[in-house]
Amino acid sequence: MIIVMKKDSTQQDVEKIVEVLKEHSLGANLSTGSQATIIGVLGDKTKLGDFDFELMEGVEKCVPIMHSYKLASHEMCPDGRVVEVGELEIGKKKLVIMAGPCAVENEEQIMHAALGVKAGGAQFLRGGAYKPRTSPYSFQGMEEEGLKLMRKAADATGLKVISEVVAHDQIDTAGKYCDMLQIGARNMQNFRLLREVGRSKIPVLLKRGISSTIEEWLDAAEYIMSEGNYNVVLCERGIRTFETATRNTLDVSAVPVVKERSCLPIIIDPSHAAGKARYVAALSLAGIAAGADGLIIEVHPNPKAAMSDAAQQLTPESFGQLTKKVGELARVVGREI
């Protein structure tokens, strides 16, 4: 349930409500929007019995939330949440661009990638150090050594670092080097991992599971937020369908659906959706046209030699051409890069 306050309600009105909730062993999440202050009731609302908040001073109305996710819901924060990563804000007019190789491979590779993506307009350097590979015999990532190299390359070029964690015991180490942690598609319902990244309070990019519905994805975001970490950005990276021409099927519809049901920013990963570099530009533009708040794109200084996902990685040159087009489109849809 959310409690919508009247426009002229006072700070004391809000405090009284929070107090009553506390007395009933319930939590409160305050959101001060452009229209009104909204108090989200956290916990089992049956504890309230017949208590009627609409009789309290300053209350406009009480609205039940029908979804299982609450903090991630649109109702809780109708203006949309802005996720802060240091001084960077995700979810406002300016699109966020994250780019870099699938995996960190060595110092020269990640430094070239960082220089290339910075020149192309990215704000984040991406790169996997703990790789979730389908085969146990494939390259599994450089782990902490890779994170160190990524931090060094990002600091040298003025970028933020985003990297994936695949297990909860990697969070402390990754947290030393990363500005944002990625939860990959394969771990979207690893509930222990979700809770732990929630507790870490490090901003999180939550990818959609390969076969997950949008509702399941928002429930996964709720796991992170229920631990007090509201800095969650969703990432649509393609879902598994009967189609085999592309690696996955980019669900562009997820963008307007998420915007309607959730308050969280959403970005598009066209690389893992397409699986082929030549489709990445079209999918990027489709995502931004649909209203996405940014992109995460795989870029490698020498894609042919990449140790993972070689077919889908762009060269720094083609990444630069792509961000130019994204910039032109952004203006048309009221955004900027």
Ligand code: PEP
């Ligand atoms: C990745 O970003 O490198 C990755 C493995 O992505 P996903 O979880 O979407 O497959």
Ligand code: MN
């Ligand atoms: Mn990849």
